[in-house]
Amino acid sequence: MIRNKVSPLATILVLILSMGALAETPKNQSQAEKFALTPYTPVAYEFFPASKLELKAVRNPSNIQLSDSMISEEARKLRDRYFAIKTSEDLALLINEADTTFSSFKERDSKLYAALLASMKPYRGLIYRLKPIVESEKVIHSMVLSNVMSLASSIKFAFNSHTNEIAFEYFAAPYKAGGNLVNQIQTEDNFVEWLAQDVKSTELKLMGRLHGISFDKDSSDNIVIDKALVFGSGTFKDGVNRYERMGEVEKQLIILGLELQVASINMVRAYNQTGSLRLSREMGNLFGIDGFLFNKVDGVTLYDVKNVLRHSKYSDLYTLKQDGRQYMAEAYEFLKSAGNRLGYIWSAVQLRNADDSFFINSGLINAELPRVELAVKKTISLINGSNPDGSTPLKSNVTSEVATYNIKNFFMNPPTDLKQLLPTKFDMEKTKKTQKSQISYRNYYYGSPTSWDLSKYKSIFPQAKNSSDIVSAIRVWKHSSVGMVRLPVPGVN
Numbered sequence: 001m002i003r004n005k006v007s008p009l010a011t012i013l014v015l016i017l018s019m020g021a022l023a024e025t026p027k028n029q030s031q032a033e034k035f036a037l038t039p040y041t042p043v044a045y046e047f048f049p050a051s052k053l054e055l056k057a058v059r060n061p062s063n064i065q066l067s068d069s070m071i072s073e074e075a076r077k078l079r080d081r082y083f084a085i086k087t088s089e090d091l092a093l094l095i096n097e098a099d100t101t102f103s104s105f106k107e108r109d110s111k112l113y114a115a116l117l118a119s120m121k122p123y124r125g126l127i128y129r130l131k132p133i134v135e136s137e138k139v140i141h142s143m144v145l146s147n148v149m150s151l152a153s154s155i156k157f158a159f160n161s162h163t164n165e166i167a168f169e170y171f172a173a174p175y176k177a178g179g180n181l182v183n184q185i186q187t188e189d190n191f192v193e194w195l196a197q198d199v200k201s202t203e204l205k206l207m208g209r210l211h212g213i214s215f216d217k218d219s220s221d222n223i224v225i226d227k228a229l230v231f232g233s234g235t236f237k238d239g240v241n242r243y244e245r246m247g248e249v250e251k252q253l254i255i256l257g258l259e260l261q262v263a264s265i266n267m268v269r270a271y272n273q274t275g276s277l278r279l280s281r282e283m284g285n286l287f288g289i290d291g292f293l294f295n296k297v298d299g300v301t302l303y304d305v306k307n308v309l310r311h312s313k314y315s316d317l318y319t320l321k322q323d324g325r326q327y328m329a330e331a332y333e334f335l336k337s338a339g340n341r342l343g344y345i346w347s348a349v350q351l352r353n354a355d356d357s358f359f360i361n362s363g364l365i366n367a368e369l370p371r372v373e374l375a376v377k378k379t380i381s382l383i384n385g386s387n388p389d390g391s392t393p394l395k396s397n398v399t400s401e402v403a404t405y406n407i408k409n410f411f412m413n414p415p416t417d418l419k420q421l422l423p424t425k426f427d428m429e430k431t432k433k434t435q436k437s438q439i440s441y442r443n444y445y446y447g448s449p450t451s452w453d454l455s456k457y458k459s460i461f462p463q464a465k466n467s468s469d470i471v472s473a474i475r476v477w478k479h480s481s482v483g484m485v486r487l488p489v490p491g492v493n
Contacts, residue, residue: 037192045334066242067239068226071224075110078110079226082117086166088166089175098113108213108214112225113229119202124182125172127148127172127173128184129182129183133191133277137280137284138284160234161235162234164231196269203258222245224246225244227242228242245355249358252341253360255341256341260334263332266328267331269324270321270328270331271320271418273318279308301426302423306423318418319417320417382405385408390406390407394476401476403463405477410488421456421457424452427443428446428447429445429446430443451467454466454467473487
C-alpha cells in the first residue's frame with residue numbers, strides 16, 4: 001500500500017539488501033539482460049483448509065537434556081560440511097547440491113537443513129545484481145548502504161564466525177554463471193520479475209518440502225536443531241543452550257510466514273511499480289535527505305505526498321496490471337491459508353506443555369491466553385468473513401464502536417489505481433490560536449486527512465456512509481489487536 005515516506009518497492013529493496021553489502025561493479029560488466037514481466041500462471045499449492053485438524057495432547061517432562069547425539073548422522077554430516085566451507089563458491093556448490101539431491105535425504109532433520117540451505121539459492125550475488133537500481137536514487141542508496149554496513153559490522157563483531165562472513169559474501173559478491181558475469185537487475189520491473197519468479201518459486205518449493213517433513217499429530221514429536229547453524233561455526237563451544245527442538249508448531253509457523261511472503265510478492269506484482277524509486281527521491285527531498293526544497297523546514301504531510309503523486313509522470317505508478325486481478329486473488333488464497341494455519345497453530349500450541357527446549361515455548365504464550373485467543377479468532381474471521389458476503393464486524397476494545405470490513409472483497413475486486421485511496425481533503429489551517437490570549441501557534445494537524453472518496457473504500461468498508469465512518473473503521477481496527485492484515489488506508493498505519 002502507499003506509504004507516506006518511501007515507496008513500497010523501495011522498502012522491500014532496503015529489507016532485502018540489508019542481508020549484504022554493496023559490491024564494486026567490475027569495469028568489464030556487460031549490459032544486463034532485459035526482460036518483460038512474465039504473465040500470471042496459477043500456482044500448484046495445497047492451501048490450508050478452514051477445518052481444524054485433530055490433535056492429541058501429550059504432556060512430557062520438560063527437563064530433557066538435548067545433545068548432539070539427538071541429531072541424525074545424516075544431518076550432522078551436512079552441518080559439518082557447512083561448517084567446513086572456505087569460500088562463497090564452496091557455499092554455492094553446497095546449496096546447489098542440497099537442492100538437486102534433496103530427495104536422497106532420509107532423515108527429517110537432514111531434510112530440514114537441506115531445504116533451508118536450498119532456499120538461499122536465488123539470493124546469490126543479490127547485492128551486486130541490484131547495484132544499478134539502488135544507486136540510481138540517493139535516498140535508497142543511503143538507506144541501503146547504512147543498513148548493510150551496520151549488518152556487516154554486526155556479523156563480524158557479534159558472531160566472530162567465518163561461516164557467517166562467507167554467507168555474507170555469498171549475498172554480496174558478483175559471480176560468474178556459465179562463464180559470464182551474472183546479469184545485474186536494471187529496472188524496477190526486473191526486480192519485481194525476480195521476486196515473482198525466482199523468489200516466489202523458491203518459497204513454494206520450500207513450503208512443499210516442509211510439508212513433506214511429517215510429525216506425529218500430537219504435541220510432543222520433534223527433531224533437534226543445532227543453533228550453531230545460525231550463529232556460525234565456533235559458537236556454543238560449551239554446548240550450553242546450543243540445541244532447541246522443533247515440532248509441528250514450529251514447522252507450521254515457518255510455512256505460515258512463507259505464505260504471507262508469497263501473498264506480499266503477489267500484491268507487489270499486481271501493481272505497476274515503475275517510477276517508485278524516482279518517487280522515493282522526491283520523498284527524500286521533502287524529508288531533507290537530498291536537500292530541503294526551497295530551503296524551508298515545514299514538516300511532511302500526506303497532503304505533500306499527494307501533491308507529488310499528482311504529477312503526470314506518476315500516472316501509471318501503482319495502477320493495476322493487466323493480470324493484476326489474478327495475482328491479487330491468489331494473494332488472498334495465500335492470506336486465507338495463513339489465517340487458517342494460524343488457527344491450527346494456536347490449537348496445537350495449547351496442547352503442548354510449557355517447555356523452553358522448544359523454539360516456541362507454549363508456557364509463555366498460554367500466559368496470555370485470553371488476549372491471544374481473541375486476536376487469533378478476530379484475524380481468522382476477518383480474512384475468511386463471518387457473514388455470507390465475506391464481511392466481518394469488529395467491536396473496538398476501547399470505544400465500543402462497531403465497524404464492518406470485507407478483506408476478501410478488496411482482494412477479489414482490487415482498486416484499479418492505489419493512488420485513488422489517498423485522501424481527497426485535508427486540514428489546511430497552518431496556525432491555531434490559544435483561547436484566551438489569542439496567541440498564534442503551529443497547527444500540527446495541518447496536512448492531515450479529513451475526507452476520502454467513499455466509492456473507493458466501499459469494497460473494504462461496505463457499511464461506511466461518509467468519511468467519518470472511514471475514520472471510525474480505522475479507529476476500531478487499531479483497537480482490535482489484528483496484526484496479520486493491514487488496512488489499505490494511506491497515512492494511518
